[in-house]
Amino acid sequence: xxxxxxxxxxxxxxxxxxxxxxxxxxxxxxxxxxxxxxxxxxxxxxxxxxxxxxxxxxxxxxxxxxxxxxxxxxxxxxxxxxxxxxxxxxxxxxxxxxxxxxxxxxxxxxxxxxxxxxxxxxxxxxxxxxxxxxxxxxxxxxxxxxxxxxxxxxxxxxxxxxxxxxxxxxxxxxxxxxxxxxxxxxxxxxxxxxxxxxxxxxxxxxxxxxxxxxxxxxxx
Amino acid sequence: xxxxxxxxxxxxxxxxxxxxxxxxxxxxxxxxxxxxxxxxxxxxxxxxxxxxxxxxxxxxxxxxxxxxxxxxxxxxxxxxxxxxxxxxxxxxxxxxxxxxxxxxxxxxxxxxxxxxxxxxxxxxxxxxxxxxxxxxxxxxxxxxxxxxxxxxxxxxxxxxxxxxxxxxxxxxxxxxxxxxxxxxxxxxxxxxxxxxxxxxxxxxxxxxxx
Numbered sequence: 001x002x003x004x005x006x007x008x009x010x011x012x013x014x015x016x017x018x019x020x021x022x023x024x025x026x027x028x029x030x031x032x033x034x035x036x037x038x039x040x041x042x043x044x045x046x047x048x049x050x051x052x053x054x055x056x057x058x059x060x061x062x063x064x065x066x067x068x069x070x071x072x073x074x075x076x077x078x079x080x081x082x083x084x085x086x087x088x089x090x091x092x093x094x095x096x097x098x099x100x101x102x103x104x105x106x107x108x109x110x111x112x113x114x115x116x117x118x119x120x121x122x123x124x125x126x127x128x129x130x131x132x133x134x135x136x137x138x139x140x141x142x143x144x145x146x147x148x149x150x151x152x153x154x155x156x157x158x159x160x161x162x163x164x165x166x167x168x169x170x171x172x173x174x175x176x177x178x179x180x181x182x183x184x185x186x187x188x189x190x191x192x193x194x195x196x197x198x199x200x201x202x203x204x205x206x207x208x209x210x211x212x213x214x215x216x217x218x219x220x
Numbered sequence: 221x222x223x224x225x226x227x228x229x230x231x232x233x234x235x236x237x238x239x240x241x242x243x244x245x246x247x248x249x250x251x252x253x254x255x256x257x258x259x260x261x262x263x264x265x266x267x268x269x270x271x272x273x274x275x276x277x278x279x280x281x282x283x284x285x286x287x288x289x290x291x292x293x294x295x296x297x298x299x300x301x302x303x304x305x306x307x308x309x310x311x312x313x314x315x316x317x318x319x320x321x322x323x324x325x326x327x328x329x330x331x332x333x334x335x336x337x338x339x340x341x342x343x344x345x346x347x348x349x350x351x352x353x354x355x356x357x358x359x360x361x362x363x364x365x366x367x368x369x370x371x372x373x374x375x376x377x378x379x380x381x382x383x384x385x386x387x388x389x390x391x392x393x394x395x396x397x398x399x400x401x402x403x404x405x406x407x408x409x410x411x412x413x414x415x416x417x418x419x420x421x422x423x424x425x426x427x428x429x430x
């Protein structure tokens with residue numbers, strides 16, 4: 001029942017061996033780890049989540065059948081454990097994203113981060129911002145002097161939307177590279193490093209962001 | 221509850237690190253007969269008495285708890301090997317010895333649930349505790365040497381649990397150095413000589429092999 005995934009969620013085409021050897025659970029684990037460790041919300045893994053949902057559903061039905069046709073309790077409990085573990089990964093993945101949406105809702109709404117959300121998450125984000133806007137307006141903003149009533153700006157004099165919390169993309173993250181990467185440029189500094197496969201590094205998120213998206217680096 | 225382990229979203233709890241460690245494969249020797257398991261995470265079995273097979277650690281512990289198997293401790297978890305590792309750790313001031321990424325979690329789960337399958341289990345436990353202490357002391361000493369803006373840190377052979385423990389501190393410390401040690405804030409002497417030298421050696425600037 002372990003279905004390998006052939007449509008990589010952003011894996012480079014020449015990584016064939018790792019592609020065919022990776023189960024959906026492994027991919028889900030990776031998505032969960034990356035999402036947890038990254039300061040900003042990442043692209044929603046639509047295909048992976050869909051497949052995982054289907055597998056979980058299938059397994060739930062299987063376990064139910066086991067219960068009915070009298071399979072021994074040991075087997076049933078082992079299948080249930082595996083089911084629980086997979087469900088945990090999926091649920092935690094979705095919940096982390098929701099937490100990030102709640103934290104950075106206005107930022108998400110007004111930038112292209114919006115495109116990284118699933119349809120349901122977008123609906124959720126919109127509801128969040130609507131509710132928050134209404135709440136702040138009714139409780140505080142309407143009673144502030146004119147020129148200070150905006151949800152996005154501190155005052156009319158602000159040039160940018162400085163009341164909108166943004167994720168800190170320059171934070172440091174722990175990561176591991178799948179293969180060795182030579183001459184990797186560390187963002188704005190003049191420094192260039194060689195990354196050895198499988199060694200643990202602490203780098204700035206900005207620098208490794210494109211490599212995470214392409215699947216070459218995992219956050220730990 | 222899923223996803224609510226910590227108010228700070230990007231921190232992993234110890235349980236979550238253990239959860240990841242539970243997927244490591246170990247060898248078991250079943251004492252019963254069971255059909256293959258076609259789980260979402262993989263296919264395992266068939267299980268036949270006295271015939272060793274590989275399963276994930278969580279599955280091994282589940283079977284062991286129900287008295288259905290014995291677990292073969294991994295090769296590195298012997299008194300002999302661990303004594304070697306401990307000595308090497310003590311002799312090397314800045315390097316970490318290679319150990320499985322999840323060695324802490326594996327050792328903990330096995331000694332909690334499969335004590336009788338580990339020869340000299342108390343010795344093994346004590347060695348692992350000593351190893352953890354020595355390594356952690358190295359991490360602390362190494363962290364003390366960070367005294368300026370650092371763009372990259374290499375932690376060769378550090379394990380998952382150890383990395384997770386130091387993560388909050390290290391991230392904040394590096395961030396603080398980055399912010400306060402910015403070249404815009406402090407006038408720099410001419411650094412072209414330094415840059416030329418760095419171009420030749422391209423490990424991370426502060427390659428901390430501690």
